[in-house]
Amino acid sequence: MAEILEIRGLTKTFAADVQALKEVDITVNRGEFLVLLGLSGSGKSTLLRCLNRLIEPTSGDIYFDQQRTTDLQGAELRAIRRKFGMVxxxxxxxxxxxxxxxxxxxxxxxxxxxxxxxxxxxxxxxxxxxxxxxxxxxxxxxxxxxxxxxxxxxxxxxxxxxxxxxPEVILADEPVASLDPATADTVMQYLGKLNKEDGITIICSLHFLSLARKYGSRVVALKNGELVFSGTPDMIDETRFQAIYGEDAQEVEIR
Ligand SMILES: Nc1ncnc2c1ncn2[C@@H]1O[C@H](COP(=O)(O)OP(=O)(O)OP(=O)(O)O)[C@@H](O)[C@H]1O
Ligand SMILES: [Mg+2]
Structure with a gap:
């Protein structure tokens, strides 16, 4: 599969003691439905907003179709931004x-x-x-x-x-977090349909592992700004689950 986004060493520091992203490396393939997991404050929104440069990374690089977007300005920056729809x-x-x-x-x-x-x-x-x-x-x-x-x-x-x-990519930042489970599933089905039928690459942060399992072709997880997991949803066993959500977390509470 051809890659659409290449994220290399992405770091965002808001203040000396607030490192929202630390050297994050992710490759996103065209047509993927990538689910972004992580606790509140782990850096999910920051990552999504760095991708279309609503937030300027402190360091690191992002490539869209092999074009480095990090220093783009003016019309070129607007052209890159238009490739991303946000929800x-x-x-x-x-x-x-x-x-x-x-x-x-x-x-x-x-x-x-x-x-x-x-x-x-x-x-x-x-x-x-x-x-x-x-x-x-x-x-x-x-x-x-x-x-x-x-x-x-x-x-x-x-x-x-x-x-x-x-858009070539839809960035969805917890699109179903304020919906009840049945309604959340319906909204996810529409995102899934756009992904499958139109080939739109989806990057979607979610709280529910069950939805990640159902819709994600791949999951990446952040913890305190660091990438702690990348793989298919079925690879998330109890050990990996605890690496993402902390040792005391129980899967039943996150569903
Ligand atoms: N504009 C900002 N100024 C200062 N700190 C910020 C800013 N935006 C985010 N942060 C901090 O960066 C870290 C990551 O925040 P981010 O919003 O990316 O997390 P998140 O995973 O999206 O959390 P949530 O699940 O609650 O939406 C947090 O510590 C947050 O307080
Ligand atoms: Mg957020």
Missing amino acids: YQQFNLINNLSVLVNVISGNLGRMGFWQSVFPLRNKELVSRAKENIARVGLSDFTHTRVKNLSGGQQQRVAIARALMQE
Whole structure:
């Protein structure tokens, strides 16, 4: 499999005593569904945000399709950022606006000023937004205000919004952490579908090992900013589980 991302010696120091990432090396292959595990504070969000340079690494390098992204600026940096769609735990939608307008807003980074003022006049944009809304099963809610949707439906809107920039990678930072287990599973199924049917590479941080097992083609785990595991989900036995979550952790509590 061809690699899409190469992370080498990635280190992020926020303050002398806050080393969020320590010399992390990860290779991500195109088409993988990579699950990122680790306790709160282990560095998951920092890692995801370093990938599209929302956070500047302190040292180390990231290569996207063999292009070093570390020093890119201006138009080149924006071009790299567009390859990543982001999905967050707190959906980050505009609650008073419709599903359609929220999804279209995912394209704002690519639009000129007038287009962004009157986005609904752009037929091509509207039809692309509707396609993406259909891909997450929300066609019946196209004109519904986001605040009237359930949490799971809102997260699917956020996924449709991320699709507007036609990303090669979706970075999902605990996308199901605020959802109940059944709804979480539905949202994960949509991410799984985009991964399988569209070949979009997914990097997704999760708290639940059960979801990592079900959806991940590979798992990497961080502990105190260090990479402590990389392998297939079925390789996580009790010993490895404790290496990731600490000796006192019991699997039943994390599920
Ligand atoms: N902007 C910041 N300034 C200072 N310290 C930060 C900043 N962002 C993160 N940190 C620290 O870096 C470490 C890693 O944080 P990070 O948010 O990446 O962890 P996480 O694994 O995403 O945790 P969670 O599961 O709670 O979201 C923590 O010690 C955190 O306090
Ligand atoms: Mg986080």
